[in-house]
Amino acid sequence: MTQHYDVAIVGCGPVGALAANFLGRAGIRTLVMDQAASLHPLPRAVHIDHEMIRLFQDVGLTDSILPLMRDTDGHLHVGADGGVIRYMGTAGQARRFGWSNDYFFYQPELEAALRAGFARFPSVELRLGCRLTGLSQETVQARLTLATDTGEQIATARYVIACDGASSPVRKLLGVRLDDLDFEEPWLVVDAEVDGPLSFRPIAGLPPQADLQRLSVMMCDPKRPATIVPGPRNLRRWEFMLLPGEDDQAMMQPDQVAKLLAPWVQGVPHRIVRGATYRFHGLVAERWRVGNVFLAGDAAHQTPPFFGQGMCHGFRDVANLVWKLDLVLRGLAPDRLLDLYQPEREPHVRGVIGAAVAAGRYICVLDPAEAAARDWEMRARMADGPPSTAADLIPAVESGIVRPGAGQRFIQPRVGLPDGATALLDDLTGAGWRLILRRDVALPDLPTSWATLGGRVWVEGQGGTTDPDGHLRDWFAASGAVAVLLRPDFYIYGTVSHAGDIAPLLAALAADLGLVAAEGTTWAA
Numbered sequence: 001m002t003q004h005y006d007v008a009i010v011g012c013g014p015v016g017a018l019a020a021n022f023l024g025r026a027g028i029r030t031l032v033m034d035q036a037a038s039l040h041p042l043p044r045a046v047h048i049d050h051e052m053i054r055l056f057q058d059v060g061l062t063d064s065i066l067p068l069m070r071d072t073d074g075h076l077h078v079g080a081d082g083g084v085i086r087y088m089g090t091a092g093q094a095r096r097f098g099w100s101n102d103y104f105f106y107q108p109e110l111e112a113a114l115r116a117g118f119a120r121f122p123s124v125e126l127r128l129g130c131r132l133t134g135l136s137q138e139t140v141q142a143r144l145t146l147a148t149d150t151g152e153q154i155a156t157a158r159y160v161i162a163c164d165g166a167s168s169p170v171r172k173l174l175g176v177r178l179d180d181l182d183f184e185e186p187w188l189v190v191d192a193e194v195d196g197p198l199s200f201r202p203i204a205g206l207p208p209q210a211d212l213q214r215l216s217v218m219m220c221d222p223k224r225p226a227t228i229v230p231g232p233r234n235l236r237r238w239e240f241m242l243l244p245g246e247d248d249q250a251m252m253q254p255d256q257v258a259k260l261l262a263p264w265v266q267g268v269p270h271r272i273v274r275g276a277t278y279r280f281h282g283l284v285a286e287r288w289r290v291g292n293v294f295l296a297g298d299a300a301h302q303t304p305p306f307f308g309q310g311m312c313h314g315f316r317d318v319a320n321l322v323w324k325l326d327l328v329l330r331g332l333a334p335d336r337l338l339d340l341y342q343p344e345r346e347p348h349v350r351g352v353i354g355a356a357v358a359a360g361r362y363i364c365v366l367d368p369a370e371a372a373a374r375d376w377e378m379r380a381r382m383a384d385g386p387p388s389t390a391a392d393l394i395p396a397v398e399s400g401i402v403r404p405g406a407g408q409r410f411i412q413p414r415v416g417l418p419d420g421a422t423a424l425l426d427d428l429t430g431a432g433w434r435l436i437l438r439r440d441v442a443l444p445d446l447p448t449s450w451a452t453l454g455g456r457v458w459v460e461g462q463g464g465t466t467d468p469d470g471h472l473r474d475w476f477a478a479s480g481a482v483a484v485l486l487r488p489d490f491y492i493y494g495t496v497s498h499a500g501d502i503a504p505l506l507a508a509l510a511a512d513l514g515l516v517a518a519e520g521t522t523w524a525a
Contacts, residue, residue, distance in 0.1 A: 005031040005125075006329050008144055008157035010132050010170050014045070014107065015297035015314035016163035017114035021059040022322040024121025025431075028329055031155055032118070033146065037129035039115075042274050043107050043191050046229060046237055047216070047308030049391060050099035052315050054412060054490060057098075057424065058431055061117045068109045070232040071100035073214045075307065075390055076206075077359075079375035080222050080368065083204035086378055088389050091209040096471050098412035098424045101391050102216070102308070104231045135160070135173050137291040159325060159338075160293040161318065166281075168299035174290045181282035183304060183357045185364055186242040188251050190261060190275045194236045196268035198228065205379075216308070220363050222371040227306075228264060235273075238264070239305070241364060248277040280304045282357045284350060288342035294321060301349045304356040306363060307390045313349050316489070320345055323432075323488040327513065332452065334514045337401075344400035351395040401487065401512050403494030403505070410436075410484060410492050411475055416466035425472075426490075428465070429458040434486045435506070436460070441482045441499050449510035485509065 007023055009016045012034035023030040056065050077086035090101045118124045127148070134145030142160045146153040162170035200212045216229040225241040240260050242251055250256065257275040283302040288295045297314030321341050327333035362378070365371045396407035414422040429436065433453045437443065439460035446457075460472050467473050476482070481495035483502050496505050509515075 002154045002156060003031075004141075005029050005155060005157040006159070007031075007325060008033070008142070008155060008160045010144075010160060010162045011164035011297075011299075012111075012115065012126065012128070013040075013163060013165065013297070014111055014114055014311060015318060016161070017111060017118060018055065018059075018315055019161055019163060019296070019318035019322060020118035020124050020126075021061065021114065021121075022318060023325070024118045024124040025059055026322070026326045027121075027123050028326065030124045031127065031157065032124060033127045033130040033132065035129070035131040039108050039111050041108055043231075043235070043237070045107055045311040046104050046231060047305075048103050048105070048312055048315070049308070050095070050097045050101050050103075051391075051394070051409060051490070052312055053099040053103060054097065054426065055315055055319055057426060059117060061113065064116065065110065065113045068113060068232060069103040069105050070230055072102045072104060072216070072230050073211060074102055075216045075218065076203075076210060076212075077218045077220055077363070077378070078203055079220055079378065080371040081204070081375060082201060083375070083379075084206055084382075085220065085375050086382060087207055087210065088392075089207060089210055089215065090389050091211065091214070093389070094469060094471070096411045096413060097391070097409070098414070098426070101389055104229060104235075106232055106235055109232075132164075132169060135170065135293070137293070140292075142292045158292065158329065161321065162293060162295050162299045163297050163314070163318070164299055166298040166302050168295065170293065171285060171295055171299050174287075174293060176285050176287050176290060176295065178283045178285055181284065181353060181357060183280070183282040183360055185280050185304075185360065186246075186248065186277060187280055188240045188242060188257070188260070188275060188277050190238040190240070190257055191231075191273040192236050192238070192261065192265075192270050193234045193273060194265055194268055194270040195234055198236065198264045198268070199266045200264075218306070218363055220365070220371065220374070222366045222368050225363050225365075226260075229308075242277065243366070251275075252277060280360065282353050282360075284346065284353065288346065289338065294338075294341060296321065300345075301353065303349070303353050304360045306356045306359040307352070307393060309352050309356065309390075309393075313352065316348070317341075317345055319489040327515075332513075332516050334516070337514060340400040344397050344402075347398055348395055352393055355393045397491050401493060401509075402491070403508065406492045406494045408492050410486050410490055411471055412490075413467065413469055413471035415472075416468045418464040422468065425458075428462075430456050432456060432488050433509075434458060435502070436484050436486065437502075438476045438482045444499060444502050447503055447506050447510070449515050450506050452515060453509075453513075455506075 006029045008031045020032045073091040074089040079085040131147045136143045219226045227239040281302045285300045296317040303310040412425045433455040437459045485493045
């Protein structure tokens with residue numbers, strides 16, 4: 001018997017599992033399938049940033065996921081001479097987005113928590129040990145042939161999201177090619193349990209607030225570039241660049257791995273969990289939508305790991321795509337809205353990949369003279385301005401459902417409650433489309449389209465709340481805005497500097513979305 005779904009997700013890694021949480025919350029009938037019968041037992045990705053924790057917050061998972069995380073203080077790059085050449089630290093900085101900038105985790109635990117999350121929703125069905133063997137498309141749906149232990153099954157879905165990884169069978173079935181951004185370097189990745197602090201040589205120019213045990217440290221040493229990152233509990237990760245002529249299999253041997261780790265774990269009890277070689281790539285799929293099928297996560301792009309943004313990209317993908325799917329599946333917006341998924345996400349992805357590739361090129365320098373020149377240049381750049389953070393690398397959304405000059409991530413400050421407690425802004429405003437007004441702005445009459453979207457309004461100071469850190473006050477002052485309109489994925493759709501422009505901004509949103517009125521017509525700006 002053929003079963004029909006609104007959305008089928010191929011691949012139940014973290015990206016597919018987060019997509020299922022968003023879809024489940026929206027009540028969308030969803031099939032999630034994964035060819036593995038159980039969770040992959042070893043760590044792979046290890047880092048996410050504050051924006052991803054905000055997404056977990058959005059679907060009610062912070063209580064279960066935060067205990068699995070270790071928040072840390074950013075990134076440090078050390079030059080060939082043992083001195084700092086780039087510091088992207090967050091120690092002591094205000095948390096304008098509500099959460100720490102950097103979190104490290106153990107992927108099997110994160111995947112389990114995300115799967116438990118979508119198990120809350122009766123509209124989501126999970127099939128494990130289920131392999132996609134065929135995919136065909138009709139005008140209004142896709143037909144999936146599935147291989148299971150009990151035989152072949154058929155399912156249909158209005159839309160399919162392929163979250164099936166870097167080797168993506170779906171991408172290959174669709175014939176989608178990858179744009180190679182000309183970066184490929186072999187690295188050995190080692191995970192270990194370490195029962196004590198790591199040993200670091202003295203580092204010249206280390207800021208006084210920097211704690212090496214709480215930083216992702218990149219050793220830009222031409223003898224062998226390496227990265228050392230913290231993890232939850234006693235977990236640690238190292239990444240060592242393979243040098244020309246080194247053999248992958250030989251470098252993965254236990255004695256060789258132990259030799260590489262030895263300088264960092266002197267006198268500290270430790271156990272190596274695994275050592276595996278990878279090729280760090282910069283790749284972007286040429287098409288992210290083919291008919292009713294969308295690529296997301298590593299199926300759509302692969303990012304060198306130097307700022308830990310690979311999994312973050314995938315989470316942003318599904319946060320962007322699902323709110324569009326929700327509007328289309330509810331009949332509130334036309335299918336063409338989904339064509340904006342790639343134009344919104346691809347420039348964003350390419351911008352971050354470009355920064356990671358640029359970092360990779362200077363990190364992977366093996367010539368001592370070239371490394372010395374690099375160190376001088378990097379220190380000169382560092383002296384030109386205040387330290388940045390990895391969060392500063394994330395660009396605005398520049399096209400699609402966004403007004404000119406907008407598209408940045410909106411802050412999420414803590415808000416003071418009348419009883420003296422505090423809460424994060426999103427917990428007060430609720431999910432979805434939100435209009436946030438400066439405290440001295442009177443709420444105008446809102447168009448019917450806003451109610452159709454389920455839009456919410458929150459006024460600064462509403463219900464006797466306060467702005468204890470001044471983040472909202474400062475944001476409104478710096479932007480010159482009296483109101484800001486947020487998309488469901490926390491990016492700014494647009495702002496206005498006069499209250500009289502609020503209703504036209506909402507009308508423009510309805511037109512941009514192609515929002516369908518109850519009588520079947522569309523609103524125009």
